[in-house]
Amino acid sequence: MNKEDVLILAIESSCDETAASVVKNGRTVLSNVISSQIDLHKLYGGVVPEIASRKHIEKINQVIEEALKEADVTLDDLDAIGVTYGPGLVGALLVGVAEAKAISFAKDIPLVGVHHIEGHISANYIENLELEPPFLCLVVSGGHTHLVIVKDYGEFEILGRTRDDAAGEAFDKVARAIGLGYPGGPKIDKLSKEGNAYAMDFPKAKIEDAPYDFSFSGVKSAVLNHINKCKMQGEPIVEADIAASFQRCVVEVLVEHAIAAAKDYGIDKLAIAGGVASNQTLRSAMEEACKENRIKFYHPSPIFCTDNAAMIGVAAYYEYLKGTRHGWDLNAVPNLKLGER
Amino acid sequence: MKILALDSSGLVASVAVMEDDTLVAEYTMNYKKTHSQTLLPMLNEIKNNIQLDLNSIDAIAVAAGPGSFTGLRIGSATAKGLGLALDKPLIAVPTVDALAYNLYDTGEDTVVCPIMDARRNQVYTGIYKFQNHELVIVKEQDALSIHELLEVLNGIGKKVIFLGDGVPVFKETIRENCKVEYSFAPAHLNRQRAGAVGALAGIYFKQGKIQTAVEHQPDYLRVSQAERERAERLAKTENA
Numbered sequence: 238m239n240k241e242d243v244l245i246l247a248i249e250s251s252c253d254e255t256a257a258s259v260v261k262n263g264r265t266v267l268s269n270v271i272s273s274q275i276d277l278h279k280l281y282g283g284v285v286p287e288i289a290s291r292k293h294i295e296k297i298n299q300v301i302e303e304a305l306k307e308a309d310v311t312l313d314d315l316d317a318i319g320v321t322y323g324p325g326l327v328g329a330l331l332v333g334v335a336e337a338k339a340i341s342f343a344k345d346i347p348l349v350g351v352h353h354i355e356g357h358i359s360a361n362y363i364e365n366l367e368l369e370p371p372f373l374c375l376v377v378s379g380g381h382t383h384l385v386i387v388k389d390y391g392e393f394e395i396l397g398r399t400r401d402d403a404a405g406e407a408f409d410k411v412a413r414a415i416g417l418g419y420p421g422g423p424k425i426d427k428l429s430k431e432g433n434a435y436a437m438d439f440p441k442a443k444i445e446d447a448p449y450d451f452s453f454s455g456v457k458s459a460v461l462n463h464i465n466k467c468k469m470q471g472e473p474i475v476e477a478d479i480a481a482s483f484q485r486c487v488v489e490v491l492v493e494h495a496i497a498a499a500k501d502y503g504i505d506k507l508a509i510a511g512g513v514a515s516n517q518t519l520r521s522a523m524e525e526a527c528k529e530n531r532i533k534f535y536h537p538s539p540i541f542c543t544d545n546a547a548m549i550g551v552a553a554y555y556e557y558l559k560g561t562r563h564g565w566d567l568n569a570v571p572n573l574k575l576g577e578r
Numbered sequence: 579m580k581i582l583a584l585d586s587s588g589l590v591a592s593v594a595v596m597e598d599d600t601l602v603a604e605y606t607m608n609y610k611k612t613h614s615q616t617l618l619p620m621l622n623e624i625k626n627n628i629q630l631d632l633n634s635i636d637a638i639a640v641a642a643g644p645g646s647f648t649g650l651r652i653g654s655a656t657a658k659g660l661g662l663a664l665d666k667p668l669i670a671v672p673t674v675d676a677l678a679y680n681l682y683d684t685g686e687d688t689v690v691c692p693i694m695d696a697r698r699n700q701v702y703t704g705i706y707k708f709q710n711h712e713l714v715i716v717k718e719q720d721a722l723s724i725h726e727l728l729e730v731l732n733g734i735g736k737k738v739i740f741l742g743d744g745v746p747v748f749k750e751t752i753r754e755n756c757k758v759e760y761s762f763a764p765a766h767l768n769r770q771r772a773g774a775v776g777a778l779a780g781i782y783f784k785q786g787k788i789q790t791a792v793e794h795q796p797d798y799l800r801v802s803q804a805e806r807e808r809a810e811r812l813a814k815t816e817n818a
Binding site: 280281285287288290291293294295297298299301302312327328331332333334335336337338339340342343344564565566567568569 | 612614615616617618619621622632647648651652654655656657658659660661662663664791792795796798802803804805808
């Protein structure tokens with residue numbers, strides 16, 4: 238390790254993954270350990286906050302120690318500790334925040350609180366060394382749907398956001414309705430391959446005066462109504478067709494909004510981020526649309542799309558360079574706004 | 579032997595440093611700010627005021643439950659982070675035991691009964707006495723209805739000293755249903771204090787009752803609401 242290298246230990250516990258990572262100079266991931274709780278939450282059809290928080294405290298030290306070991310560094314080598322402090326489930330966030338604060342306090346290492354979405358966006362820097370702001374980023378996950386201009390590292394202009402359900406949330410709800418279970422995204426993506434994406438036309442919401450905002454509750458309701466109608470009229474419910482048609486609708490809206498924004502603002506770089514960014518249909522549709530419009534397309538590998546700490550380490554690095562430091566009173570902020578510090 | 583003790587199990591946030599038989603520093607706050615914002619700044623203030631070298635600590639003690647689920651996790655995560663960073667063991671002190679240890683040598687005819695408001699009409703409680711100058715558990719800490727607890731106390735038949743944040747909530751119920759002589763501990767003794775956590779931890783440490791920072795987790799005494807409701811649902815379908 239070079240003396241000028243900046244090493245950051247990052248911790249993420251905002252939802253149902255306990256994660257720790259060591260990142261070098263904001264671009265090189267030395268370790269990326271994720272302890273997933275999905276199997277626990279499957280029993281309940283979604284993330285149960287109290288169960289998530291309990292699992293975090295059970296696993297967090299082990300995950301951190303593994304991350305340090307895998308990276309072959311000790312706490313004494315670190316320049317900063319980055320931690321997600323919002324948005325997310327407050328009880329879950331608090332575990333990571335209290336742990337990170339205690340370690341940085343005991344070791345006298347600077348503490349950098351990180352916005353979870355800034356982390357997701359920053360995941361794109363890991364495998365695309367040439368990518369630098371400004372660029373447009375579509376963040377889509379179970380909890381978030383944002384269309385953002387990344388003006389500089391840590392500087393954002395939000396063009397659009399969802400008015401109701403997040404895209405991933407709509408996937409989960411539709412998946413539950415057609416009996417696929419939790420988490421819905423990957424299951425719908427898989428089942429869609431066997432279905433006809435044009436079997437049904439579900440509505441695509443347009444919001445007046447807010448061309449980049451999203452709304453997914455309408456399409457979700459339309460799917461539920463369709464299922465009810467089939468049941469009442471005794472018609473067969475073709476799950477694969479429903480999944481494929483629903484997914485086409487959501488993907489088209491996401492792609493249309495993102496491409497429109499890129500063109501309107503004259504941006505020639507477009508990235509996607511968040512859990513739904515590993516959806517294959519979204520990836521290929523976005524790639525194709527970008528190609529047509531001569532926009533360079535970026536996306537992280539699936540392992541950096543899901544909640545992970547490597548992305549938090551990358552974001553923490555750029556915040557660290559900007560001088561962002563947090564005190565021992567850092568709290569979890571469940572509704573933290575992007576760009577807020 | 580130097581012990582750093584934390585208690586954020588209830589409304590009180592408390593930090594103490596204990597060196598052998600001396601309480602070197604104790605900072606207790608019963609105010610509405612969240613523990614996440616107060617606990618570490620309080621420790622930092624103690625550290626600066628007594629020029630505490632964190633590496634000189636032998637163990638980190640924490641009130642490990644029961645209590646507010648979130649409060650317990652803030653205390654435990656702080657203790658686990660300190661333990662990991664300093665490479666020191668943790669001592670998990672049962673919250674109710676530590677509350678009882680606010681008192682001492684209360685006499686043969688008296689029991690100590692901390693009560694913490696556990697919501698859902700229950701209290702986190704336990705029953706204790708002192709024998710040969712040691713804290714002895716008469717009834718292990720548990721979540722009980724106040725009426726159940728009072729029945730047990732009436733059955734034991736000894737004088738009772740009540741303390742804890744459950745006292746203001748259940749004072750009337752106690753007045754109406756407690757058949758034995760009782761009293762309430764005064765303000766300086768009736769809430770969680772890290773000093774008591776540290777003092778008990780000192781005894782545990784000598785007995786070898788320590789944990790690694792990795793293995794420590796709070797003892798909630800209760801499953802989560804979602805787990806409880808699921809178990810109830812499953813039991814119902816089984817019976818049907």
